[in-house]
Amino acid sequence: MTQLLPAGLEASAVVSASSANLGPGFDSIGLALRLSDEIVVQTADSGLVVLVEGEGAEQVPRGPEHLVVRAVECGLRAMGVRAGGLVVRCRNAIPHSRGLGSSAAAAVGGLAAANGLVAQTDSRPLSEAQLIQLSSEFEGHPDNASAAVLGGAVVSWIDRSGDRPRYSAASVRLHPDIRLYCAIPQERSLTAETRVLLPTQVSHDDARFNVSRAALLVVALSERPDLLMPATEDVLHQPQRAPAMPASAEYLRLLRRHNVAATLSGAGPALIALSTEPELPAEVVEYGAANGFALTEMTAGEGVRWSPGVTVPG
Numbered sequence: 001m002t003q004l005l006p007a008g009l010e011a012s013a014v015v016s017a018s019s020a021n022l023g024p025g026f027d028s029i030g031l032a033l034r035l036s037d038e039i040v041v042q043t044a045d046s047g048l049v050v051l052v053e054g055e056g057a058e059q060v061p062r063g064p065e066h067l068v069v070r071a072v073e074c075g076l077r078a079m080g081v082r083a084g085g086l087v088v089r090c091r092n093a094i095p096h097s098r099g100l101g102s103s104a105a106a107a108v109g110g111l112a113a114a115n116g117l118v119a120q121t122d123s124r125p126l127s128e129a130q131l132i133q134l135s136s137e138f139e140g141h142p143d144n145a146s147a148a149v150l151g152g153a154v155v156s157w158i159d160r161s162g163d164r165p166r167y168s169a170a171s172v173r174l175h176p177d178i179r180l181y182c183a184i185p186q187e188r189s190l191t192a193e194t195r196v197l198l199p200t201q202v203s204h205d206d207a208r209f210n211v212s213r214a215a216l217l218v219v220a221l222s223e224r225p226d227l228l229m230p231a232t233e234d235v236l237h238q239p240q241r242a243p244a245m246p247a248s249a250e251y252l253r254l255l256r257r258h259n260v261a262a263t264l265s266g267a268g269p270a271l272i273a274l275s276t277e278p279e280l281p282a283e284v285v286e287y288g289a290a291n292g293f294a295l296t297e298m299t300a301g302e303g304v305r306w307s308p309g310v311t312v313p314g
Helices: 067-078 102-118 128-139 143-150 191-195 204-222 225-231 238-244 246-257 282-290
Strands: 003-005 010-021 025-044 047-054 081-083 085-092 153-159 166-172 179-185 261-264 271-275 293-298 305-308
Touching (some): 010 102, 010 143, 025 102, 025 143, 025 204, 025 293, 047 067, 081 102, 102 128, 102 305, 128 143, 143 166, 153 204, 179 246, 204 225, 238 246, 246 282, 282 293
Parallel strands (some): 047 085
Antiparallel strands (some): 010 025, 010 305, 025 085, 025 153, 153 166, 179 271, 261 271
């Protein structure tokens, strides 16, 4: 029988943004970024209250369809408990619809908050592997979700041999000389809308090219950052998405012309740049400012953190 949680339990979660693909690692390589959303969940006797501030506050739903609410309830079900009611508070810093993993962060954060609630009972919280599995099911692919769970750089994969896809991930040591820059435009883009631009079949030549670059990317991220330029080349998704986001495509070309290993962040339109230089070329910085890109240096983000009975300070 499902256990009913008592009213008055409280838990919090802090979850990082993420950049997926990094060029050739389509749906498999991801990187957490030090930009985070904060979630606080309380159990109640009945009802649902959803309070949102920050990014997306005017656009996201306030009912049971809210992704954090769905993730909290999914996590509770997986752990054999339920709540009579919930109060969910979200403080969002991750931009929505820019390719920075906001939906993955919501799923991971909601599941982690559920962990914090269950940790105050006799039930066992979800493991990292379970967090990756359940959050990836929301997304349909594990790159952003696994980066948000584990932090840092990750390689993820899908096993489709069983009745349901099994999602897994492994951490990759990020070389300490690599500096990360994120260029975020005001323009928005939905992954579902840009994914339809991708062909259902690719040539052996293109597949071989991306396999070699994805393998090289792991080496470049961990041991040989001098190889980042060739390691971030891609022919499977960025050229196809370029017509849908011309400003980002042009900025990407400019960055790479200046020998900066830049890629679309996920499905875009944000860009992620990886460099070992102390600063980006002046032309790159000036172009971004003149064309509406907020260019920020970031460090790699941590894995999701959750706390039972502790409200995120504010």
